Structures are given as structure tokens and as C-alpha cells.
Amino acid sequence: MKLNNTEPLEYSTNQNQMNILGFWIFLGAEIMLFGTLFASFFTLENGVGSGPSGAEVFEITPVILETVILLTSSFTIGLAIHAMRINNKKATLAFLGITLLLGLSFLGVEVYEFIHYYHVGVTLQTSAFSAILLTTLGTHGAHVTFGLFWGLFIFLQIKKRGFTPETTNKSFIFSLYWHFLDVVWIFIFSFIYLKGMM
Amino acid sequence: MEFFDRFAIPHPSPMIYASMVAIGLVLIAIVIGLTYFKKWGYLWREWLTTVDHKRIGMMYIISALLMLFRGGADAVMMRLQTAVPDNTFLDAQHYNEVFTTHGVVMIIFMAMAFIIGMMNFVVPLQIGARDVAFPRLNAISFWLYFAGAMLFNISFVIGGSPDAGWTNYFPLAGTEFSETVGVNYYMWALQISGIGTLMTGINFIVTILKMRAPGMTLMKMPMFTWSALITNVIIVFAFPVLTIALLMGTLDRQFGTHFFASTNGGMDMLWANLFWVWGHPEVYILILPAFGIYSEVIATFSQRNLYGYKSMVGSMVLISFMSFLVWVHHFFTMGHGPLVNGIFSITTMAIAVPTGIKIFNWLLTMWKGKIRFTVPMLYSIGFIPLFTIGGVTGVMLAMASADYQYHNTMFLVAHFHNVIIPGVVFAMLAGLTYWWPKMFGFMLNERIGKWGFWFLSIGFCLAFFPMYITGLDGQARRMYTYSEETGFGPLNMLSFFGAGLMAIAFILIVYNVYYSFRHSPRNVGQDPWNARSLEWATPNPVPHYNFAVTPVVNSSEAFWDSKKNGHQLFKNKTEKIHMPNNSGLPIILAGLFFVFGFSFVFGIWPGVIIAALGIFGCMAYRTFEKDNGHYIPVEEIEETEKKLGGAK
Ligand code: HEM
Ligand SMILES: [Cu+2]
Numbered sequence: 043m044k045l046n047n048t049e050p051l052e053y054s055t056n057q058n059q060m061n062i063l064g065f066w067i068f069l070g071a072e073i074m075l076f077g078t079l080f081a082s083f084f085t086l087e088n089g090v091g092s093g094p095s096g097a098e099v100f101e102i103t104p105v106i107l108e109t110v111i112l113l114t115s116s117f118t119i120g121l122a123i124h125a126m127r128i129n130n131k132k133a134t135l136a137f138l139g140i141t142l143l144l145g146l147s148f149l150g151v152e153v154y155e156f157i158h159y160y161h162v163g164v165t166l167q168t169s170a171f172s173a174i175l176l177t178t179l180g181t182h183g184a185h186v187t188f189g190l191f192w193g194l195f196i197f198l199q200i201k202k203r204g205f206t207p208e209t210t211n212k213s214f215i216f217s218l219y220w221h222f223l224d225v226v227w228i229f230i231f232s233f234i235y236l237k238g239m240m
Numbered sequence: 241m242e243f244f245d246r247f248a249i250p251h252p253s254p255m256i257y258a259s260m261v262a263i264g265l266v267l268i269a270i271v272i273g274l275t276y277f278k279k280w281g282y283l284w285r286e287w288l289t290t291v292d293h294k295r296i297g298m299m300y301i302i303s304a305l306l307m308l309f310r311g312g313a314d315a316v317m318m319r320l321q322t323a324v325p326d327n328t329f330l331d332a333q334h335y336n337e338v339f340t341t342h343g344v345v346m347i348i349f350m351a352m353a354f355i356i357g358m359m360n361f362v363v364p365l366q367i368g369a370r371d372v373a374f375p376r377l378n379a380i381s382f383w384l385y386f387a388g389a390m391l392f393n394i395s396f397v398i399g400g401s402p403d404a405g406w407t408n409y410f411p412l413a414g415t416e417f418s419e420t421v422g423v424n425y426y427m428w429a430l431q432i433s434g435i436g437t438l439m440t441g442i443n444f445i446v447t448i449l450k451m452r453a454p455g456m457t458l459m460k461m462p463m464f465t466w467s468a469l470i471t472n473v474i475i476v477f478a479f480p481v482l483t484i485a486l487l488m489g490t491l492d493r494q495f496g497t498h499f500f501a502s503t504n505g506g507m508d509m510l511w512a513n514l515f516w517v518w519g520h521p522e523v524y525i526l527i528l529p530a531f532g533i534y535s536e537v538i539a540t541f542s543q544r545n546l547y548g549y550k551s552m553v554g555s556m557v558l559i560s561f562m563s564f565l566v567w568v569h570h571f572f573t574m575g576h577g578p579l580v581n582g583i584f585s586i587t588t589m590a591i592a593v594p595t596g597i598k599i600f601n602w603l604l605t606m607w608k609g610k611i612r613f614t615v616p617m618l619y620s621i622g623f624i625p626l627f628t629i630g631g632v633t634g635v636m637l638a639m640a641s642a643d644y645q646y647h648n649t650m651f652l653v654a655h656f657h658n659v660i661i662p663g664v665v666f667a668m669l670a671g672l673t674y675w676w677p678k679m680f681g682f683m684l685n686e687r688i689g690k691w692g693f694w695f696l697s698i699g700f701c702l703a704f705f706p707m708y709i710t711g712l713d714g715q716a717r718r719m720y721t722y723s724e725e726t727g728f729g730p731l732n733m734l735s736f737f738g739a740g741l742m743a744i745a746f747i748l749i750v751y752n753v754y755y756s757f758r759h760s761p762r763n764v765g766q767d768p769w770n771a772r773s774l775e776w777a778t779p780n781p782v783p784h785y786n787f788a789v790t791p792v793v794n795s796s797e798a799f800w801d802s803k804k805n806g807h808q809l810f811k812n813k814t815e816k817i818h819m820p821n822n823s824g825l826p827i828i829l830a831g832l833f834f835v836f837g838f839s840f841v842f843g844i845w846p847g848v849i850i851a852a853l854g855i856f857g858c859m860a861y862r863t864f865e866k867d868n869g870h871y872i873p874v875e876e877i878e879e880t881e882k883k884l885g886g887a888k
Contacts, residue, residue, distance in 0.1 A: 056450070060373045064446045067476060071438055075480035078517075082484070082499070082510060089505020091498070166497050170505035173497035177488065191856070195863045212863070 050127055052210040065215045069222050076226050079178045083234065089170035096175070096238030099162050104155045105235050108148055109227065115144035116224040119217045126210055135200060138213070141220065142193045145186055152183050175234065182230060185223055192216060246842055250400045250420045251333050260397045289822040291375035292784050293360050296382045298679060300357025301672065303386060307350040308746070310393060314342035316743055319703070323736035325724040335720030336403040337422070341396065343406025347522070348430060349389040351660070354668045355529040356385075356440055359468045362675060363444060365775035365782065366462045368453025368791045373446040375820040381436040381443065383830030388433025391837045395425040399842065402426040405718065407519070407570075408489070410500035410511040415493050421841050427490045428837035434479050434486070441475030444468055453774070455793035459553070462773040462796055463539075463546055467532025470556045471525050474563065478521035485514035494843060509574065516567035524563040527659070528556055530667030531598060534620045537670050538602050540771045541617035542609025545797055548601040555594035562591045572640040573647045581640035588638035592631055599624060614769070615689035619670035622697050623662045630658030633708065648718075651711025654704045661700050669696075669749065677768050681780045682760040684752050692748040699741025706731035706738075772800040777809055779884035785817045785872060788881050817872045829858045 053059055087096070122137035156176070159165070164172045196216055200209050249256060274280050287295060317338050321330040330338065364372055372378050395401045400420035404413035413423045448469045452461070461469075489511065491497040498506035539546040546552065568576065568584035602624060611617065633655040637643055646652060669692075677683050707715075710728045722728050767776040777799045778786055791809040794801060801807035832854040839847030 060446050060450050063450060064373060064442050067442045067445050071442070071476045071480050074477050075484060078481045078484040078514065082488070082514070085507060085510055086499070086505060089498075089507065091504030093504070166491065166495055168504070170498045170501075170507065173488075173491065173499055177491065177497075191860070192863070195860060199864065208866075 050210070051205060051207055052126075052214040054207050058207055058211040061211055061215060062218075065218055069218065072222060076178075076181070076229070079174070079181060080229065080233065083174045083178055086170040086174045087238075091169035091171075093168035093172055094162065094164060095171065096234070097240075099159060099164050100235055100239050101155070101158060102239070104151050104158070105231065108151050108155075109231050111144050111148045111151065112224055112227050115141045115148070116221055118144065119220045123214060123217045126205065126213055129205065131200065131204060134205075134213070135197060138193065138197050138200070142190055142197065145190050145193070145220075149183065149186055149190070152179070152186075155179075178230065178234065182223065182226055185226075189216070189219060189223065193220075246421075247398050249397065251331075251337075253334065256396060263397065284824075285822070288827050289379075289824045291371070291379045291820050291822055291826075293364050293372050293375065293378060294679070294782060294784075294786075296378055297357045297359075297361030299382055300353045300360060300385070303389060304350050304353035304357055304668075307345050307353065307389060311342050311345040311350055312743065312746060314338045314345070316739055318342065319732075319736040319739040321720060322722070322732050324733065325722055325726070325729045327721055330720060332720045333403065336405075336718070337396065337401035339718055340402045340405050340408075340422075340426075341392070344392065344402070344426065344430070346660075347406060347526070348433060349385075349392065351526050351664050351668075352433075352437065353385060353389075355471070355526060355664070356381075356437070358533065358668070358671050358675075359440075359444060359471075359529060361679060362671075362775060363465050363468050364447065364451070365678070365778060365786060366465045366773050367448065367451060367456060368774050368787060368793065369447065369451040370786050370817065371820060372443050373450060374443050376823055376826065377439050377443055379823065379826035380829060381440040383826045384436030384439075384833060385433045387830040387834040387837070388429045388431075388436070391432065391834055391841075392425060392429035395422060395429075399425070407515060408511075409515075410489070410492070410508045411502060413489065413493075413511075414501065424490070424493060424841040427486050427493070428840055431483065431486045431490075432833050432837050434482055437475055438479045438483075441472040441479065444472040445476065448472075453791045453793045453798075456798075459550070460793060460796045460798075463535035463549070463552055464529070464532035464773075466553050467528045467535070467556060470560045471528045474521045474525050474528075474560050477564070478518045478525070481514055482518040485511060485518065488514075490840075494840075509571075512571050512574065513567070516570045517564070519570070520567045521560075521563045523656075523659075524559055526664045528559065530664045531556070533667045533671040533674070534602060534623060536771075536773065537616045537620045537674055538605050539797075540674075540769055541612045541614055541620075542606045543612070543770070544605055544609040545772070545800075546601070547604040547607075548597075549796065551597055552601055555597045558594045559591060562587060562594075566591060569638055569640075569643075572643045578640075585638055585640045589635055592635050595631060599628060614673075615684070615686055615693060616670040616674040618690060618693045619666040619673075622693065623666045623670075626662035626666075626697070626700070627659060630655060630662065633658060646711055648716060649711035650707040650715045650717055653717050654707035654711060657700075657704050657707075661704075662697075666696075669693075674769065675775075677764050677780065678775060678778070678782060681764070682756060682762055683764055683768060684756045685760065688748055688752040688755060692745050692752060695741050695745035695748060699738045699743075699745055702738025703735050703742060704738070706735045767799075767803075772797040774799050774809075777802070779881070781884075783880050783884060785819055785877070788814055788817075788877050814874050814877055816874055817877060818869055819872060820869045821867055823867075825858055825862060829855065832858065 053062065118137045119141045122134050122141060125133035125137055156179075159172075159176070164175070166173050166176055193216055196209065196212050200213065203209055274283065287299065290296065317330060318335070321327050321335060360372075360378070364370070400422045402408070402413075402418070402422035402425055403420075404418050404423055404426075408423065408426055411417060413426075448461070448465060488497070488499040492499050492501065498504040500506055500508050500511045502508055535546055535552060566584060566588045568580060569588045572581050572584070602620075606621075613621075633651070637646065637652065637655055673684050673689060710731050711717075713726075713728070715722060715726070715728050722732075764780065766779050769776075773796075774791060774793070777791060787810075789810040789812050791798065792811050793809075794807055798807065798809060802809045832851045836848060836851035836855065839845070839851060
């Protein structure tokens with residue numbers, strides 16, 4: 043394996059560079075995936091049938107809470123990568139840990155939100171609007187859940203193996219993923235919640 | 241026993257029972273054969289766990305050929321049923337199932353597998369690479385495709401086949417009109433293989449962007465590699481749309497949502513739109529690699545370099561972009577205003593322009609060339625006029641107002657077979673014959689191959705041209721029968737006859753493999769066709785590391801230059817080579833996906849949960865695993881090369 047010392051560790055091997063490029067392309071596919079969900083959402087938004095509309099069921103507090111938590115976690119994962127670049131293992135682990143905890147609390151609030159929807163009669167089967175709402179939120183939530191496990195495994199690997207070309211590469215890619223989920227959330231926040239409440 | 245009732249087939253017939261027995265017998269024969277000849281270990285070590293792009297490519301191609309026969313059997317049954325008026329060979333329900341599985345098998349499991357197989361085998365060799373960027377992911381792609389294909393193919397003996405057409409329009413595909421689990425199979429088989437295809441897309445983009453031999457700039461890539469790059473970009477952008485459509489379809493059918501229902505706010509046209517936003521790019525995913533193969537074959541056998549390299553690349557880029565802007569032409573008649581129809585009419589016709597440019601480039605490559613009429617070249621020459629007819633009828637269909645006459649008639653069926661068979665299938669056969677010596681070290685017999693070509697071409701014309709006429713006369717597609725008075729009988733009989741000739745052609749092609757395996761000479765050399773691009777600079781059979789020394793490239797025809805213009809391909813000295821390790825994980829993962837899909841189809845939730853946990857377990861295992869591959873020492877490389885008489 044040829045090591046290139048002028049690049050940060052996560053870019054240092056050919057394979058690492060390819061992993062990162064591959065992940066960017068994967069994110070391109072993810073944009074199409076969420077794009078399709080958004081397009082379907084806009085199509086079905088008014089298809090409330092006999093069920094309630096967004097304006098009737100959206101609650102601002104949990105949504106704001108979720109937004110703040112997720113935005114903060116995007117910041118902390120950035121700090122974790124920064125700490126990794128300056129070779130500070132302790133700080134990296136700390137910030138990665140905080141990120142994961144924030145992710146977990148995001149999910150907690152989202153579960154609360156789903157229970158709320160259930161109580162006000164918004165389930166998958168209520169209407170086309172409710173179905174696409176829950177599917178879009180659910181797809182994002184599933185991504186976050188997946189990210190929690192993935193992040194946890196990376197946490198354990200850094201802890202055990204320290205910074206190697208592999209662990210730094212994985213952490214960097216994970217940070218891209220996490221930022222991406224944040225961006226998706228911003229779209230959900232603006233075009234589903236805010237637009238729906240107006 | 242009640243548990244097993246759900247697996248019964250809803251519309252049994254003696255034919256289905258016979259197939260069940262046949263499937264059982266074949267499986268038993270395979271197991272006994274492998275055990276008797278003690279081949280399990282070999283199979284596992286050399287094939288099932290391989291991450292070698294060449295072997296994965298071959299497995300794709302073999303699976304594609306199997307699927308070609310499955311889909312071909314469906315086709316013959318349909319033509320038999322419609323050969324005479326008021327026929328009762330198949331009833332309406334069976335006919336529905338047969339045209340549905342025919343379409344899906346041919347597009348998703350035959351054509352897609354064939355082009356991806358070709359890309360797997362050829363692209364790394366053409367760019368001078370040792371493998372793809374993510375070899376293990378590549379194996380996962382293949383095995384997911386295979387799991388999806390198997391899941392789809394067992395539907396007709398366990399639980400019932402899908403019956404709502406390959407387009408699977410809702411509400412027809414909803415539980416109200418498709419009560420069996422058939423459409424669930426459709427959803428999960430496509431979902432699982434689609435995930436594999438998406439990963440292939442990512443894998444090949446990175447491979448082509450990052451692993452080219454030194455000196456090979458983008459504009460010096462061989463044309464097939466260019467077509468593969470563009471195709472994979474389309475894959476990455478198109479397949480996620482299908483993923484979501486299938487997810488929503490599954491939720492509608494199995495969780496009672498109302499995405500595509502006409503009640504509670506749902507919208508059935510959403511499915512049609514999503515399907516074709518993926519579906520139209522999908523047809524270009526199939527045709528662009530075919531164009532790439534024709535470019536290679538025509539240049540080689542005209543013994544000239546490809547005419548208009550830049551315009552070839554430019555037109556493919558344009559096609560890939562435009563392929564996302566035409567989807568509405570599949571449902572002009574389904575209630576849009578004139579403005580929308582007008583716009584999509586024009587975009588559709590416009591896409592014929594870059595296609596036309598390519599046709600002229602091939603013609604000009606042949607112009608003044610010294611043409612050798614080999615089997616691959618015959619397919620390429622046959623492709624040009626036949627595909628052009630398909631393109632012209634496509635432009636006819638693209639005129640929205642006229643489409644009201646021939647939409648959903650046999651005219652449409654004739655059109656898309658006219659582009660898919662001379663376009664994609666001819667290309668696959670041309671490519672297979674062309675690269676066969678690289679894959680297996682001997683040539684296919686030319687004489688039998690030419691017979692195959694003529695049977696296929698003439699059979700094609702007889703089978704499909706009559707449909708243009710009956711279609712314009714009003715014969716609807718997907719109708720299991722018609723009455724005597726319509727007068728469609730004689731032309732349909734002709735069509736059946738043509739289909740028979742095509743079936744003979746495929747038998748000839750298979751026979752050719754057997755014949756050549758027995759009788760062809762083995763010492764054909766590394767370059768039997770006097771070809772032009774890098775893959776021919778490797779010895780036969782290609783060693784698993786491909787190139788002992790990374791080649792240095794100066795043009796899109798580096799190998800030709802090394803033969804004729806004194807370009808030195810292999811300048812550097814041999815160094816140890818890094819190669820990825822084999823892995824059993826991909827096939828295990830795909831097996832779990834199969835169980836997941838199968839359980840989901842029948843709503844057996846414990847199975848779903850266990851398989852899902854297994855899948856996550858595999859991923860977790862993978863992330864903790866340390867696998868840095870292995871090195872092949874210089875001595876071993878030199879020894880292999882000496883044995884094969886390869887690189888100097
Ligand atoms: C000059 C280029 C082409 C044009 C202008 C064109 C135009 C069209 C139009 C307008 C339709 C819809 C007709 C209707 O439903 O009434 C159609 C259907 C279709 N085309 Fe093409 N096409 C072209 C090339 C191709 C190619 C290259 C392929 C495949 C490799 C292809 C495969 C199909 C398929 C599979 C369908 C129909 C499927 C269905 O409804 O089941 N076409 N084409
Ligand atoms: Cu189309």
C-alpha cells in the first residue's frame with residue numbers, strides 16, 4: 043500500500059480516495075431517492091381524503107427541537123473530524139459520542155412525534171397525504187437509525203485501533219453521511235412542516 | 241397445514257405441475273452431480289466466493305442466457321396462443337401472467353444482466369486495471385441480482401406469478417385486481433436486484449474515473465468504456481426513483497396505504513409517472529452499452545479507427561441527459577393537456593437526433609474500410625437498418641395526436657422489439673462472440689454462428705413486422721385472443737412462424753458453444769481478431785491479475801498503436817501486485833435478502849425479522865473485519881506469464 047503523506051490520513055491511499063468518491067456518488071443517488079419522495083409528497087400533499095391536513099396536526103415544538111438537535115449534531119460531527127485531522131483521539135471520540143447522543147435524542151423526539159400523529163388519527167392508512175408524510179419522515183428516520191449503529195461501530199474501532207487509514211476514512215465518510223441527513227432534514231423542515239403549517 | 245396453503249398456486253394447470261417436477265429434478269441432478277464429481281469445494285472457492293470481475297462477468301452472462309431461455313419460453317407460448325383466432329391454449333389469466341413475466345425477465349434479468357456482465361468482463365481490461373474499485377461490492381451486486389432473479393422465477397410455482405404487465409400499472413396492480421402474491425414478488429424481486437444494480441453503477445463510475453492506465457485521459461478511453469461510464473451515471477440517477485416507487489407499491493399492497501389508490505387522496509397516475517421516470521432512462525441503460533459494443537466491433541472489422549470519436553461521446557452524453565426528459569410519451573393518452581403532450585412529443589423526437597448522428601458515424605467508419613464479415617460484424621451490420629426502422633416507428637409513436645391511434649396496440653410492441661432485439665440482443669450476441677476468445681481461450685465456430693445470425697434476423701423480421709400492420713389495424717396488445725372476423729389470423733400465424741425461426745437461432749447459438757468447445761483449436765493467440773483496444777494485450781486465458789505490468793497508453797487505440805506504430809505498452813518492470821481476497825459474505829448476504837424478500841412476499845413476519853437481523857449482522861461483521869487483500873510476489877507473476885506467453 044502506497045502512503046501519500048501530503049494528504050490527510052483519510053485520503054492517504056488510493057483505495058481511500060476511491061471510497062470517498064464512491065460515497066459522494068452514493069449521496070447523489072440518495073438525493074434522487076429523497077427527491078422522489080419530495081416530488082411524491084408535493085403531488086399527494088392535498089390528498090387528505092377524509093383525514094386531517096398537515097396544518098391541523100403539525101406541532102411546532104417537537105419540530106423545532108428536532109431541527110436544533112440535528113443541526114447541532116452536524117456541527118459536532120464537524121468538530122470530531124477536525125479533531126481527527128489534528129490527531130486528537132480523545133476529542134474525536136468525545137465529539138463523535140456527542141453526535142451519536144444527539145442523534146439518539148432526535149430519534150426520541152421523532153418517536154414522540156409519531157405517537158402524537160397516531161393519537162390525532164394520522165396513520166399510514168389514513169390518506170395518501172398521511173402515507174407520504176410518514177414514509178418520507180420514516181425514510182429519513184431509518185437513515186438516522188442506521189447511522190447511529192454505523193457511528194457506534196466506528197467509535198469502537200477508533201477506540202480500539204486508533205487513527206489508521208481505514209478508521210479515519212470511515213469516520214470521514216460517516217461525517218459526509220451525517221451532514222447529508224442534516225441537509226435532507228432542512229428540506230423536510232422547510233417544505234413539509236413550514237409550508238404545511240402556513 | 242393452513243400455513244402452507246398460501247404457497248399453493250391460484251390457477252394451476254398441468255404445465256405448471258410439469259414445470260414443478262422439472263425444477264425439482266434439475267435441482268436434484270445438480271446436487272447429485274456436484275457431490276458425485278466432488279465439485280462443491282471447487283465451486284465455492286473459485287466461483288461462489290470470487291471477487292474477480294472477469295468471473296463475476298461470466299456469471300452474469302450465464303445467468304442472462306438462462307433468463308433468455310425462460311423469457312423465450314414465455315414468448316413462444318404467447319405466439320402459440322395467438323397464432324390462430326379463438327385459441328384456447330392459454331386462458332386469459334395465464335396469458336396475463338406469461339406476458340408479465342416475459343417482459344420483466346427479459347428487461348431486468350436478461351438484458352440488464354447481459355450488459356452488466358459485459359461491462360464487468362471488459363471495462364477493467366479496456367482501461368488497464370486489475371479489478372474494479374470495490375471488488376467485494378461487485379460480488380454483492382451480482383448475488384443480489386441473482387437472488388432477485390431466483391425470487392422472481394419461483395413465483396409461478398409458489399404462490400402465483402405477477403399478472404399486471406411489466407409496467408405494473410396501478411390500480412390494476414393493487415390488491416383489488418391482483419389478489420395473488422404475484423405482484424408482491426414483482427416488487428421485491430425488482431427491489432433486491434435494483435439495489436445490486438445501483439451499487440454496480442457506483443462501482444463502475446469510480447472504477448472508470450479512478451483506475452485508468454497512465455496516459456488514458458477521458459478522451460482516450462475506448463468507446464465501450466465511454467458507453468459504460470455514461471450508462472452507469474444514468475443508473476445512479478434513475479434507479480433510486482424505482483426504489484421509492486416499489487416501496488410505495490409494497491406499502492399499498494401489504495400495509496393498506498393509499499398512494500396509488502383512487503380513494504382517500506391517492507393518485508394512480510403517480511405510479512405511471514414514477515415508473516417511466518425510471519423506465520425510459522432504463523431503455524437507454526440497455527441501448528448505450530450496445531452502442532458501445534457496435535463501436536468496438538465495427539472499428540475492428542472495418543480495420544479503421546472509429547469515425548467521429550468526439551461526436552460519439554457527445555451524442556451519448558446528450559442522450560443520457562435527454563432520456564430523463566421524455567417519460568410522458570408512454571402515456572400521452574392518459575389525460576394531459578395539449579401543452580404537456582406537445583412538449584414531450586418534441587423532446588422525444590429530438591432524442592432521435594443524437595441517435596442518428598451515431599448511425600452516420602458507424603456508416604462512415606465502414607466507408608472505405610476493409611470490412612471482414614465475421615459473425616460479430618454481421619450482427620453490427622444487421623443492426624443498422626433494422627434499428628433505424630425501430631427508431632423511425634419510435635418517432636411515429638412520439639407524435640402525441642397520432643399516438644391515440646396506435647398506443648397500446650401491437651404497433652407499439654413491434655416498435656420496442658424492433659429497437660431492443662436488433663439493438664440490445666444483437667449487440668450482446670456480437671459482443672459475446674467477439675470477446676469469447678478472451679473469456680474462454682477458443683473461438684466460436686463462424687459457420688454455425690452465421691447460420692444463427694440469419695435465422696435470428698429473418699425470424700425477427702417475420703415475427704415483428706406483421707405486428708406493425710395488425711397494430712395499425714387495431715389489434716390491441718396484451719389480448720389473449722381475437723376473433724376470426726378481425727382478419728388478424730394469417731399475419732399472426734406468420735409471426736408465430738418467425739418466432740419459431742428465432743427459437744431455432746437460439747438453439748443454433750447454444751449448439752455452437754458445444755460444438756466449438758469440442759472442436760475449436762485452443763491456441764488462438766491473444767489477439768485473434770486483429771483488434772485495437774487494451775483488453776487484447778492480455779494473454780489467454782486472462783490471468784486473474786489481468787496485467788502483469790500496468791500498460792502505458794497514448795491514444796484510444798493503444799494496442800493497435802503498439803502493433804503498428806511502435807508504441808511501447810509495457811515499459812515498467814514487474815512489481816508485486818496487490819489483489820483483493822475472496823469472500824463468502826456476498827453470497828450469504830444475498831441468501832439472506834432472498835429469505836427476506838420471500839418472507840415479505842407472503843407476509844411471514846418472523847422470517848422477515850430474522851433475515852433483516854442477519855443482513856445487519858453481515859454489515860456489522862464487515863465493518864469490524866480487517867481485510868487488506870494479499871500480494872502476488874514477482875516470481876509467481878513471472879512464472880505465470882511465462883506459461884501463458886504473455887507480456888514482454
Ligand atoms: C429513436 C428513438 C426512440 C423513440 C423516438 C421512441 C419512442 C417511443 C414511444 C413514443 C413509446 C411509447 C408508445 C406508446 O405507448 O404508445 C415507446 C415505447 C417503448 N420503447 Fe421506444 N423509442 C425510441 C427508442 C427506444 C429504445 C432504444 C428502446 C430500448 C432499448 C426503446 C424501448 C421501448 C419500450 C420497452 C417501450 C414500451 C414499453 C411498454 O409500454 O410496455 N425505445 N418508445
Ligand atoms: Cu420511453
